[in-house]
Amino acid sequence: MSAPKSIPNSAPDSTPVSSGKKPAITVTLKNIVQEYPAPGSGTTRVVDGVNIDFSRPGINMLLGPSGCGKSTLLHMMGGVRPMGVKTPTSGTILIDGVECEGPHDDSVMVFQRYANRPDLTVFENVAFPFRLKLWKNRVPEAEWRQRVQDMLKAVGLADKQKLRPSQLSGGQNQRVALARALVLRPRILLMDEPFGALDAQTREEMQGLLIELYNAWPCLVIFVTHDVTEALILGDRVIVLSSQPAKVADDFTIDTPRPRSVAWQRSSEAVKMEESILSQLHKASPGKGSVRVTV
Ligand SMILES: Nc1ncnc2c1ncn2[C@@H]1O[C@H](COP(=O)(O)OP(=O)(O)OP(=O)(O)O)[C@@H](O)[C@H]1O
Numbered sequence: 001m002s003a004p005k006s007i008p009n010s011a012p013d014s015t016p017v018s019s020g021k022k023p024a025i026t027v028t029l030k031n032i033v034q035e036y037p038a039p040g041s042g043t044t045r046v047v048d049g050v051n052i053d054f055s056r057p058g059i060n061m062l063l064g065p066s067g068c069g070k071s072t073l074l075h076m077m078g079g080v081r082p083m084g085v086k087t088p089t090s091g092t093i094l095i096d097g098v099e100c101e102g103p104h105d106d107s108v109m110v111f112q113r114y115a116n117r118p119d120l121t122v123f124e125n126v127a128f129p130f131r132l133k134l135w136k137n138r139v140p141e142a143e144w145r146q147r148v149q150d151m152l153k154a155v156g157l158a159d160k161q162k163l164r165p166s167q168l169s170g171g172q173n174q175r176v177a178l179a180r181a182l183v184l185r186p187r188i189l190l191m192d193e194p195f196g197a198l199d200a201q202t203r204e205e206m207q208g209l210l211i212e213l214y215n216a217w218p219c220l221v222i223f224v225t226h227d228v229t230e231a232l233i234l235g236d237r238v239i240v241l242s243s244q245p246a247k248v249a250d251d252f253t254i255d256t257p258r259p260r261s262v263a264w265q266r267s268s269e270a271v272k273m274e275e276s277i278l279s280q281l282h283k284a285s286p287g288k289g290s291v292r293v294t295v
């Protein structure tokens, strides 16, 4: 794997600037319902009474068939609201017990499309949030410059910082996006199929990198995927959603430490989990949507 050899020690700056020494952050979804306008007239219910409590740091995988409403839920948690649609239709999102109706200062999102600015260098892309008033005020220039350098080293791009996104591979572009998110030391990291567009080998490298970065800067990760293997390799917890309208079909924890070897992935414990996820998905959505198994 080409993940970084040395990740800078997370102390002392692993504590998010905004949080002081606050305890672990919590995100709570309470009876979330989402309906969208249907073509023609009426509405389509996409999410149907979802209750989830994310109360500990850890990597939480949100797994479900294509189109079931995973991104809808994740965007909601990140305060990304579609134009002209009330989100959520009903129910409440609480962050640290406080109702959250828009973007939250402690959370950042990483998407499948990296959203790197083509006109900026790698360094400038990673440093981009510090152009914004919020972050400019929070982090002194000398500190953010140091953080960007540390993060570029951590994602293995220290020697590429003067290049532009068009001069990078897909995996390297996703490293830039991940670095830009983590340079803020977020307490909540929301990831929407971030490795979904990458080839199998690069995806595996990026999964390894995420584990290393998470170990260096732990936070509450909510990671959407429709890849069962990815969920088992990365997750401390796997929440399985049914097909649309999404409900929680299963919710379990995985105690095996990461990185999880190929031998573990083939163990009876892992195979049983995989079968249980697949049977939940098929029970909940016979013949609808698709999931991927990449073992
Ligand atoms: N702004 C919107 N207006 C109308 N319908 C929408 C809107 N956003 C999403 N939908 C619909 O809601 C459903 C769920 O979409 P969502 O993107 O949440 O699914 P998903 O589980 O993330 O799918 P995938 O795995 O393919 O990314 C889909 O049928 C989609 O067409």
Ligand SMILES: [Mg+2]
Binding pocket: 070, 071, 072, 192
């Ligand atoms: Mg999606």
